[in-house]
Amino acid sequence: MRYVEEFRDPQAAKALLSKIEKVTAEIGATKEKPIHIMEICGGHTHAIFRYGLDRLTPEGIEFIHGPGCPVCVLPMSRVDECVQIAEKDNVIFTTFGDAMRVPGTRKSLLQAKADGADIRMVYSPLDALELARRNPDKEVVFFGLGFETTTPSTALSIQQAAREGLPNFSVFCNHITVPEPIKVLLDDPYMVLDGFVGPGHVSMVIGIHPYDFIAQDYGKPIVVAGFEPLDLLQSVLMVLEQIRDGRAEVENQYARIVPEHGNPVSIAAMADVYQRRPSFEWRGLGEIDSSGLRIRDQYKAFDAEEKFGIGYAAGQRSVQEPDGCECGAVMTGRIKPTACPKFGNGCTPEMPLGALMVSSEGACAAYWQYGGRRAVEAAE
Known part of the structure; x- marks a missing residue:
């Protein structure tokens, strides 16, 4: 090819x-x-x-x-809040597929869907916008998740919703930025x-x-x-x-794709729609100053945190990792996935305990997929 x-x-x-x-x-x-x-x-x-x-x-x-x-650095409390929104009456909750199976303290979005919540996998926030147009009697919420890569598409969708005046569309904003956690490390x-x-x-x-x-x-x-x-x-x-x-x-090294100063259209859309949060919780790293984005007041009609009174708008709570789960230590480079006591022993892709085994980009999933049983045996 x-x-x-x-x-x-x-x-x-x-x-x-x-x-x-x-x-x-x-x-x-x-x-x-x-x-x-x-x-x-x-x-x-x-x-x-x-x-x-x-x-x-x-x-x-x-x-x-x-x-x-x-997905891996998403704290369990934010998953809980996704489920909380999704289980409300009259809500269509939309998300990228890799977030569906991330466990919260009660259940994952996939489990909430099985229990009857109207949760739909989408490939773009534009899909969520279209659902809002087609379902004016429903509150359509898009789970805005990702680093700067996916942040512009969410911003552009919010701008489009504002232009159209779609009162039933909102975003649960969990967009985060890369440079700040590097400084922490x-x-x-x-x-x-x-x-x-x-x-x-x-x-x-x-x-x-x-x-x-x-x-x-x-x-x-x-x-x-x-x-x-x-x-x-x-x-x-x-x-x-x-x-x-x-x-x-x-x-x-990636000069064939990456411009030195980035994409000006994307940067302008992000600057218009978002502002920095004072801090944001990262799984395994805790609260990191200025590492999260929130929707500006001029677009607060499309901010799910404000609309539903959850998350940082309501005083977000922190949640402890499950006993024995070492996702935080793996993500900070302190240990390899095979050093986690739950790797292959209560945490597998079929039955994941931590986000690193759920996500298609998680380190534990990589070790399992390309090492398989050999990786487990090496840890024993």
Whole structure:
């Protein structure tokens, strides 16, 4: 397939791996003293395991799996509030499919649907808008979830609802931003991070400069990367070369897609519709200042938190993780998924306990899908 196969070329991969091995040796990294590179995005985590990059790269490189999966960092309290809205009379609750099975304290959205709530999977907030048009006697709520990648589409849908005057459409806004949790990880004295592979799809929207603080304030290199195996290998090489040369810069490996300053139309829509929350709770990380977005007052008619009196509008409560679930430790890179006592032992894709096993981008799901029983046996 043109434009895909060229980024999966075995010969090109071998050439990159040879260069990676050479630079790793020049740095002096070994299995006992590795270079720790965090891939922030869950899509990168799955690509690393799908293509076996963790086994092909030298032992002197250790991949740390970051919190880059919006479903995975969704606190259980927000799932509870989704269910609370969905179970109200006269509500059609719409959501992306990967959020359906995330467990709350009482049930998941999928279980609430089985119990009779009108919950529908959609592929875009535009689908929710159309449902609102077709069902004027129903309150249609869209579960706005995701990083900067999906944030503009929700903003544009709210603008469209305002233009049309759709009083029965609202958004339960759970959009969050990537740079803020990276700072939290870098400030954690227990974290050992030498460099980052940054999420390309996020930078398609915001550009590369929101990551300048990583290089300037913390002296760590970051390379914004694509999602094919050669993208990732080249990005790892670029990080290693910066470390070898004593540099700390923000580099753009994904320049064929990512503009330096992002997408101006998307940025303008986000600025118009959203403002920063003082703080927002992340699963495994707790409350992080200015990391969440809320709908501005001029659009509050389309804010489900205001309309239904839930969430931060009503004083959101925090909820503890289930006993034995170590999603938080996995997302912060403290442990590998197989070190969680519930991995494969009460938490599997068929019966997930934590969000990292539910999400298609979760680290635990990646270990299970591409390691299977071997991953469980390695943990025992």
